[in-house]
Amino acid sequence: MIHNPSENLAQNREPETDSENNWRQYFSFSTDHKVIGVQYMVTTFIFFLIGGLLAMLIRAELITPASNVVDRPLYNGLFTLHGTIMIFLWIIPFNAGISNYLVPLMIGARDMAFPLLNAISFWMIPPSGLLLISSFFLPNGTAQSGWWSYPPISLQIPPGQPINGEFIWIVSIVLIGISSIMGAVNFVTTIFWMRAPGMTFFRMPVFVWSVLSAQLLQLINLPSLTAALILLLFDLSFGTQFFKPLENGDPIIYQHLFWFYSHPAVYIMALPAFGIFAEVLPAFSRNPLFGYRSLAVASLGIAFVSIFVWVHHMFTSATPSWMRMLFMVTSMLVSVPTGVKAFGWTATIWRSKLHLETPMLFAMGGAAMFLLGGVTGVMLAAVPFDIHVHNTYFIVGHFHYIVFNTITMAIFAAIYFWFPKITGRMYAEGWGKLHFWLTFIGANLTFFPMLPLGLQGMVRRISSYDPRYQGWNIVASLGGFLLGVSILPFIANMVGSCLYGQKASDNPWFATGLEWTTTSPPPRDNFAEIPVVKRPPYDYGDPKYSVIEPPDYHQQEH
């Protein structure tokens, strides 16, 4: 178990080959956190495309009031798998991928704490995802009860079919969950144990703080989903009665277990996005991050409060009113640390000279859209309002403003920002800007109409609706198709730039993070020599530290 690190270095370092030659490693069972990170990101992006196609089918159905494109069971399967894929196979594992790539680099480590476990976590994702999608080919199609899978609806399957869509759904979500738990163990251990000398907690980038907070939530809350799904599986296939109301069971217990995970899950998705904003905004405004310490601690604060708000998803589930009041208050409390974050981002770019490269556009766009997502969230936290719009398109608008317009935009910001580091090449700026504007306009066209639609009373999960809702639905559907188109320049840009992009320098943005002090792409062991950290993380513009690192930075420290 005990081995000599220098020996390890010599063995593991792969010969410095051209990226053209070592693409094969991305298809291998590698334990390099950078390879695993890229594997995660590319795989989840493919799932994102599949989820996006399902969304466009949904929008095609909704362009007319009648139910005419797909039949009702298929429509149910479409929105169920769309939501499931986007949450469990796009945002959450993508975050795991980008965190995998960045966290060891940002804290000055050679790899994650448990590299083998890391590889296993990744390799559980593709089969689980394929299993989930393959359920489209079952005789009765996929699960149809939405990403919540509430019983008793999720238990209403045709009898005599032991392997059904719901069964497959549960099994794949449990597998993805196990992968996430192993990942979380790895991240938390890495952040506590692998930091370079001098990398104290208050010298960690906010991104690392956000990852730590999000992964702690995975550890504390994800197991309750696993438990709920195990019980659901037993009810579904083995004749138990936990959640069957007709046989004394109680479906509300499922809701508690489910939301005990799935509310924090929204922050598991959102916190890394907040971390990305905290990296990109300072770099492109050449300002130190405003209120670094409060932003770092606010990540933990958000994580902590979000554990105690889950009942706000159950205001209409026969919840006693004392409980409603209590959870209304805690839900509104989340806006305090979240407000600290938003204030910090604004103050960082306040009166600075902005450099509007693509990552900055996506970060600013995403942060701005979070305003609408967050405000609608606080509105929903108010019981009377929530009872009014519960299960309408207002909810759909709210969370898409967050999961797409904020988090997915942040993900794109991250891809563009760290693209030179990951590939060693620059992306094409013009194509990036085109991608941004198509996405930004498309996203608002798609998701804004859902807010008025919801206020007018259009309920969600329906394939046909009253003709008076058609106007806004046409706008949303056209926006949705625009969003679909917007991904094309992105793919072209990524593929083209990987192959033919200009060679990038080690630190093309003159950013201050530790990851920029090594080569692009970094060598197998990340750093020629483990850095000793003696600076705060965001010292842009501080004359004490030069903004442009001298190339022999580590050597000077010794």
Place this chain on the structure above:
Amino acid sequence: MNRGVIHVDESPVPLERWRQYLPNWLKRFLPIRGGRSQDHHGKGMFGFTVFLLSESIVFFSLIFTYVALRLTHSQNWLPPHISGPKLSTFVIINTIILLSSSFVIQTAENFLKRSQLNKFRWLWLITICMGTYFLIGQGIEWSNLDFGLSTGLVGSTFYVLTGFHGLHVLSGVILQIIMLVRSFIPGNYNKTHFGTSATTLFWHFVDIVWVLLFSVVYLWRA
């Protein structure tokens, strides 16, 4: 270059002074300064503890379900002619065996720490026997009960809860067997073997969970 002994920068960091108020064992367990990555045993045990934290939430959720169902559905809890899980002497003996195996395994682990490999192996083997006895006992108990998995809420909760725990006992026994076999491989065994420490911790965890399960399932009378 040896990362393990890199000089840690001691320049004062404002607001991190809270560190000095932490007890020493916590400082060792939660490295706050960084640069500790060479301590494989400590790192592994930290990760494993964090994993057990997660596991405990699964059990907590199952127990929560049990308690919530039982509180809200007490009148239909036992279908007619069913007596429910019995607190028989058999179950009590089984429980005593399981709980005392925690002491046995800890003693084994302590012998390993003092490099007394043979004593370690004997006690480790006894733990394996005790765990296996518990599993067989649970099987016998299950086969003698007058209700099944789909007999009302009592059946659902009883079999799923004790079964999930039994699965953990089984994993623990498998881990113990692996560690016993590995202890005969020359060279890779030293007194701070991560696998045995983790297995010991896991075994204690399984026992603590059993105390909770036992209390709600067997001791809570209607």
